[in-house]
Amino acid sequence: EDQVTQSPEALRLQEGESSSLNCSYTVSGLRGLFWYRQDPGKGPEFLFTLYSAGEEKEKERLKATLTKKESFLHITAPKPEDSATYLCAVFGSGNTGKLIFGQGTTLQVKP
């Protein structure tokens, strides 16, 4: 069964304190892994797509990497505005675009 597990569930950082979020996945043939940001009461906001092991994507203070079993979202020198829940998702089996989401990591960055 396709599964996505994220850790930690919650993370508190001081402003400027870099860290990484983990997303472990189990799928029969990865066809794409996605990172989204979700603010309270809002819809997921697309950040990155990764398709193959070794691939990396960057956007401002965020960098996503992918291996054959997991993905990391590295946050460098975070600011309070980076506080949000970060969701990882993979395509499920079949070719319909169904996304399987992890539980998310809630990040709080204190000034």
Place this chain on the structure above:
Amino acid sequence: EPEVTQTPSHQVTQMGQEVILRCVPISNHLYFYWYRQILGQKVEFLVSFYNNEISEKSEIFDDQFSVERPDGSNFTLKIRSTKLEDSAMYFCASTGGTSSRNEQFFGPGTRLTVL
């Protein structure tokens, strides 16, 4: 920048009533989805829709649920007889291009409260 829109933002209904949640996907997108998120839980897939028909549905999407694209812009989710456990945030998403394997863009959601 194009975005997915959803109405209403919040819907309160009595158990057993029918509700229709509306979405306007990004205009040139071809693949449409509904997801839901119960408070404090994961985002869950409900249904995917392409070429005017359902391409996949989850176990959650039983006979009480239906989707429709009544015109060239709207995409709706209908729940015929709501239950307390249908209370959740419902998100519409769409993706463009000729493949379903592109990034999905989500709307802001409709918070459904069933009393």
